[in-house]
Amino acid sequence: MKKELKIKEKSTERTNPLARVFDDFISFCQSKSLFMLHYCTGCGAIELPPAMTSRFDMERLGIQPMVTPRQADILLITGYVSVKTLKRVILTYEQMQSPKYVIGICSCTVNGGMYWQSYATAKKLNEYLPVDVYIAGCMPRPEAVIEGLQRLKNNIKNDRKEQKGSAWKDYFRRYDYYLGNQQHLFGDDWQTPTDIIAEAKLYGLETEETYGKHTDQLLKIQKPLLPQEMKVRMKP
Amino acid sequence: MRPENYQAVQLGDSNEYEIFIGPNHPGIEGNYAFRLLLDGDTIVKGTADAGYLHRGFEKLMEGRLWIQNLALVPRICVPDPAPMEVVYSMAVEEIMGIEAPRRAQWIRVMQLELSRVAAHLFTFGGHAATTGMYTPMFWGVADRDLVLDLFEEFTGGRVYSIYNIPGGVRRELPDGFLQKLSHLLDYLESRQNDYDNLLFTNQVFVKRAKNTGTLSKKDALELGVTGPNLRACGLEFDIRKNDPYLVYDELDFEIPTQQHGDAYSRILVRRDELFQSIKILRQVIEKLPSIDGPIRTTIPNPLSWNVKTGEAYARVESSKGELAYYVVSNGKDKPYRVHVRGPSSMHAVQTLEHLAKGARLEDVAQIMFSLDACPPEVDR
Amino acid sequence: MNKHKSIDEILKKVNDVKILHKRERRIRVDVAADSLTTVLELLKGQASFVHLSAISCVDWIDDGEFELVYHVWSYEENCLVSVHTRIDREKAKFVSVYDLYKPADFFERDIYEMYGVFFIGSPRMEKFILTEWHGIPPMLKDFDSESYVQNTFNWTEYNPDWLQELEQQGGGIAIKPEEIRLSGELHNMSTHRERDKKKKQDNVKGWKS
Numbered sequence: 001m002k003k004e005l006k007i008k009e010k011s012t013e014r015t016n017p018l019a020r021v022f023d024d025f026i027s028f029c030q031s032k033s034l035f036m037l038h039y040c041t042g043c044g045a046i047e048l049p050p051a052m053t054s055r056f057d058m059e060r061l062g063i064q065p066m067v068t069p070r071q072a073d074i075l076l077i078t079g080y081v082s083v084k085t086l087k088r089v090i091l092t093y094e095q096m097q098s099p100k101y102v103i104g105i106c107s108c109t110v111n112g113g114m115y116w117q118s119y120a121t122a123k124k125l126n127e128y129l130p131v132d133v134y135i136a137g138c139m140p141r142p143e144a145v146i147e148g149l150q151r152l153k154n155n156i157k158n159d160r161k162e163q164k165g166s167a168w169k170d171y172f173r174r175y176d177y178y179l180g181n182q183q184h185l186f187g188d189d190w191q192t193p194t195d196i197i198a199e200a201k202l203y204g205l206e207t208e209e210t211y212g213k214h215t216d217q218l219l220k221i222q223k224p225l226l227p228q229e230m231k232v233r234m235k236p
Numbered sequence: 237m238r239p240e241n242y243q244a245v246q247l248g249d250s251n252e253y254e255i256f257i258g259p260n261h262p263g264i265e266g267n268y269a270f271r272l273l274l275d276g277d278t279i280v281k282g283t284a285d286a287g288y289l290h291r292g293f294e295k296l297m298e299g300r301l302w303i304q305n306l307a308l309v310p311r312i313c314v315p316d317p318a319p320m321e322v323v324y325s326m327a328v329e330e331i332m333g334i335e336a337p338r339r340a341q342w343i344r345v346m347q348l349e350l351s352r353v354a355a356h357l358f359t360f361g362g363h364a365a366t367t368g369m370y371t372p373m374f375w376g377v378a379d380r381d382l383v384l385d386l387f388e389e390f391t392g393g394r395v396y397s398i399y400n401i402p403g404g405v406r407r408e409l410p411d412g413f414l415q416k417l418s419h420l421l422d423y424l425e426s427r428q429n430d431y432d433n434l435l436f437t438n439q440v441f442v443k444r445a446k447n448t449g450t451l452s453k454k455d456a457l458e459l460g461v462t463g464p465n466l467r468a469c470g471l472e473f474d475i476r477k478n479d480p481y482l483v484y485d486e487l488d489f490e491i492p493t494q495q496h497g498d499a500y501s502r503i504l505v506r507r508d509e510l511f512q513s514i515k516i517l518r519q520v521i522e523k524l525p526s527i528d529g530p531i532r533t534t535i536p537n538p539l540s541w542n543v544k545t546g547e548a549y550a551r552v553e554s555s556k557g558e559l560a561y562y563v564v565s566n567g568k569d570k571p572y573r574v575h576v577r578g579p580s581s582m583h584a585v586q587t588l589e590h591l592a593k594g595a596r597l598e599d600v601a602q603i604m605f606s607l608d609a610c611p612p613e614v615d616r
Numbered sequence: 617m618n619k620h621k622s623i624d625e626i627l628k629k630v631n632d633v634k635i636l637h638k639r640e641r642r643i644r645v646d647v648a649a650d651s652l653t654t655v656l657e658l659l660k661g662q663a664s665f666v667h668l669s670a671i672s673c674v675d676w677i678d679d680g681e682f683e684l685v686y687h688v689w690s691y692e693e694n695c696l697v698s699v700h701t702r703i704d705r706e707k708a709k710f711v712s713v714y715d716l717y718k719p720a721d722f723f724e725r726d727i728y729e730m731y732g733v734f735f736i737g738s739p740r741m742e743k744f745i746l747t748e749w750h751g752i753p754p755m756l757k758d759f760d761s762e763s764y765v766q767n768t769f770n771w772t773e774y775n776p777d778w779l780q781e782l783e784q785q786g787g788g789i790a791i792k793p794e795e796i797r798l799s800g801e802l803h804n805m806s807t808h809r810e811r812d813k814k815k816k817q818d819n820v821k822g823w824k825s
Contacts, residue, residue, distance in 0.1 A: 039260050040267050043314045053377045067262045084748045085288045119761045120292045123769040287745035295761050460719035478694050562672040577670035585722050
């Protein structure tokens, strides 16, 4: 349940009278060119090749597959997420550059789907990552996938008015909540190489809920990442 | 604890270093990881790392009704789901001591062969894409979609049909369906030349695929390789012929083989198999209208259905190899134990590790796709 | 059927072997745990059963035993033999057949993870699929997957507005999903019928009074 947050963000007052126009123009451009990292976590991945290739042709919407997380805008989670995969999904998500969007495909990402009984799969994806759009179905047809992507595009385009296309900010604003759920599943010694708190400070998205007992736990065990020592030995 | 991924570079006293491929990698089929120890770009040792798709299927099936499990089983192999439900139904039928009516058996053959056609078309595209050729992928996926349209028409589902039940199939074929199937087969046959020119005789592809991932017949038998991968090594063996199920012993088809056991032989076997499947489907079109009768036998109320005590080991030839289910019942309304033997559990782990040794880094993706490995069968 | 008889003759040398011809091309063999490797060696050496199709493990918790089933196939005889044997559930140790069949590596590792049976001599007795799992082996019958899920995860129940409205008016779902999920046994049809009967009786009572 989302509460109304007291946001102590940096002053968002814009002095330029044309700021709104520029903001709208930027979000319009963003919505027209999206690179999509599709993480094949489950069965839903089988409907993506038809959606991407000639029959349904996602590319006409300006959406293209991308193979690395750092250049991608959308993280597509295609199907149930086992606990082992969820760790990698979170690592992938944190490596992506903001603004970033998450789409959960298949019923399994919504509430566990037909694997509600399974000990190995995580049930609700939005407990661990902020999800922009869910596409339910087992599995959703390519038309549904494209419909969902359209909705994401509209959300991004109208973000200033409707505030729907910026779920990624929620990850910084309520990091303690997400981290708590992650720790519940992976154990208290869970740590990722990305420093989310520092990033939140950088973006000016710190709130009261960024911190909490879970982040305290993280700070206790967190080791700073040091560059690895390079040793190269040539063959004699 | 830092996840294992972050110790990717290991610099010891030797020149060897370790890198990871997967689980999220375009050159890996599905959600699967592979750890490689490299010297230069030659692989010294490869270790498979599975479990990303583990859902505990076998545990889930113990907690659900016999009939509920039919919705669960096709999820074990996504590109080729039809054999899963057929083999599960066959196992339950064997325990129950019932037999599906002849018409249902013919319809099942049709479903299995259509699924094989779809799976092979998908594999061509995937295999070609690993060598940098993307057009066959577009063609393969588009042609596969035509098969999925037919699936949608006669089962109601595009990918997962859930069309079989123990004792027969769910629905009668729609009117004029065989006509449409016949048109599709005509179309696929007319594409043969295009595919040959684009892919199978294309020197760009042939030079990459020949002598890549060569598996000898002896190693193949030792490692438990089955299906098209075994036939590419020169052994003429097909469960449809040698351990016939359904009505395959009444059908006329050949077992295509190749001798070299490399990636090129494997894709050629699949190509020939595709046309053998079309041949089988033509026979089904011819025979099916003359076979009358019910499409399923009567079974008890599926919601309170206690299958009698017993066990059965049913196996079929899926598009990837030998697929088998070991089902044990203790007379209750739920299975006591279901063990799934997916063909890829042999191909994607030990065989891939065996073939990776000495291969080059850029060939790993091709070897994996040429084996047509399906990770969910490993993890279940 | 001649060929199948030859298998009978081969296995005669082993003590305590029960052979059952289930149907064409399917033979069931029951042996004691001690002579299992002997049987497999004989089958492989004298009847060319070179293909290990699968090793299945069944947890018979009431008998306190694990049943191991080795499915072997011969490309020459075209016959599948399932060799059944039972081992103690508490001890949970057995010999590996890796030196006979290489695919045993995968299956034995799988059984080790899922059931905790240790195979002596198997090359890789380590975690493979369940590397992130720290509980007891999940396929054991003692492990209750549902209660584990209840304690670990929470999932969204389907409770849309129209259903809430219906419930306010006194309607709703007859059997709630939780009732099916949480009851140890399946909520089968008979209880459903009993409930209907009760409802009818209540209605009748209400009408009479």
